[in-house]
Amino acid sequence: MAMAQPKRPQPAVDVAPLYWYDGGIVDQAEVEIHPFTHALHYGSGVFEGLRAYQTERGLCIFRLRDHMERFLRSAATYHLAVDYTLEQLCQAVVRTVRANPVGEVYVRPLAWFGAGGLSLAPYSHAPTHVMVAVRPLGGYFSGGDERPTVRLTVSSWQKSPSESLPSTVKASGHYANSVLAMSEAMSRGYDEALMRNKYGRIAEGSGDNVFFVRGGTLHTNDAGEDILPGITRGTVLELADRLGIPVSVEPFSLEDLLGADEVFITGTAAEVTGVREIDGAVIPHGAQAQVTARLQEAYGQAVRGKGPEAARWCTIA
Ligand SMILES: Cc1ncc(COP(=O)(O)O)c(C=O)c1O
Numbered sequence: 209m210a211m212a213q214p215k216r217p218q219p220a221v222d223v224a225p226l227y228w229y230d231g232g233i234v235d236q237a238e239v240e241i242h243p244f245t246h247a248l249h250y251g252s253g254v255f256e257g258l259r260a261y262q263t264e265r266g267l268c269i270f271r272l273r274d275h276m277e278r279f280l281r282s283a284a285t286y287h288l289a290v291d292y293t294l295e296q297l298c299q300a301v302v303r304t305v306r307a308n309p310v311g312e313v314y315v316r317p318l319a320w321f322g323a324g325g326l327s328l329a330p331y332s333h334a335p336t337h338v339m340v341a342v343r344p345l346g347g348y349f350s351g352g353d354e355r356p357t358v359r360l361t362v363s364s365w366q367k368s369p370s371e372s373l374p375s376t377v378k379a380s381g382h383y384a385n386s387v388l389a390m391s392e393a394m395s396r397g398y399d400e401a402l403m404r405n406k407y408g409r410i411a412e413g414s415g416d417n418v419f420f421v422r423g424g425t426l427h428t429n430d431a432g433e434d435i436l437p438g439i440t441r442g443t444v445l446e447l448a449d450r451l452g453i454p455v456s457v458e459p460f461s462l463e464d465l466l467g468a469d470e471v472f473i474t475g476t477a478a479e480v481t482g483v484r485e486i487d488g489a490v491i492p493h494g495a496q497a498q499v500t501a502r503l504q505e506a507y508g509q510a511v512r513g514k515g516p517e518a519a520r521w522c523t524i525a
Pocket of ligand 1: 477
């Protein structure tokens with residue numbers, strides 16, 4: 209008797225149909241993932257998240273080279289042999305964006321260990337795969353508002369210490385920590401989790417970095433506090449410098465945030481998003497958050513290829 213063919217599950221997400229997969233553009237339906245894919249079981253993959261924004265000259269892939277440099281650094285930590293140069297990977301992103309003319313997109317490069325043995329040193333037995341996929345994405349938190357604000361809750365999950373999982377490495381397995389924190393935050397009715405580090409200070413959100421403003425000075429922390437030092441964080445620090453906003457990079461506590469004049473979070477998905485509440489405490493926001501507004505404006509310009517950094521930050525696809 210012929211075995212019934214298992215039904216291929218239809219993707220529940222709005223992914224553009226063409227991927228770059230192991231060196232060429234293929235249709236989504238052609239990408240087979242083996243059930244014994246090492247990364248599926250053990251999180252042995254690394255990834256990036258970028259955005260492409262509409263400009264008058266075409267789509268601006270924002271800070272492409274910086275993202276792909278981080279991708280290669282993350283891969284090296286996990287002994288993932290990515291057989292492509294930085295230039296080839298950047299070109300793979302450009303090709304994937306061009307192949308899917310669906311407007312502004314989120315771009316997801318991923319490198320992972322495929323099917324091999326069961327050993328936890330996959331570089332010794334499992335092949336490396338690399339792909340780039342894109343999907344349409346508007347505001348991550350917005351629900352349609354142009355300048356959304358978010359409500360944060362302090363997570364009961366501690367940010368994994370870098371001594372266990374290096375926070376500067378964007379690896380799939382590290383995100384189990386963020387999944388726990390974000391799931392808890394959503395179950396409490398909040399938009400995002402604030403994670404404390406091993407010192408009890410604030411590290412970052414489940415998928416974004418944290419800034420606050422006090423007395424006109426912009427404050428944030430750095431990798432010593434177990435954060436992923438985001439590319440958006442770096443962009444905001446450069447923009448603040450250009451705008452003449454004083455900056456202090458120091459560890460900070462929950463009390464600093466609760467006493468701040470303004471709080472916002474940054475990330476490729478989150479962009480620059482104001483915070484209006486932390487666990488019931490109201491944070492000044494909207495018209496009261498002038499520094500946030502200036503940085504949001506400058507960020508919105510930069511990602512659309514305007515401003516003095518455009519040549520450095522925008523790759524037109
Ligand atoms: C844990 C974490 N921190 C910070 C960020 C912000 O990083 P970036 O600005 O490079 O997107 C992200 C986003 O990927 C993240 O997942």
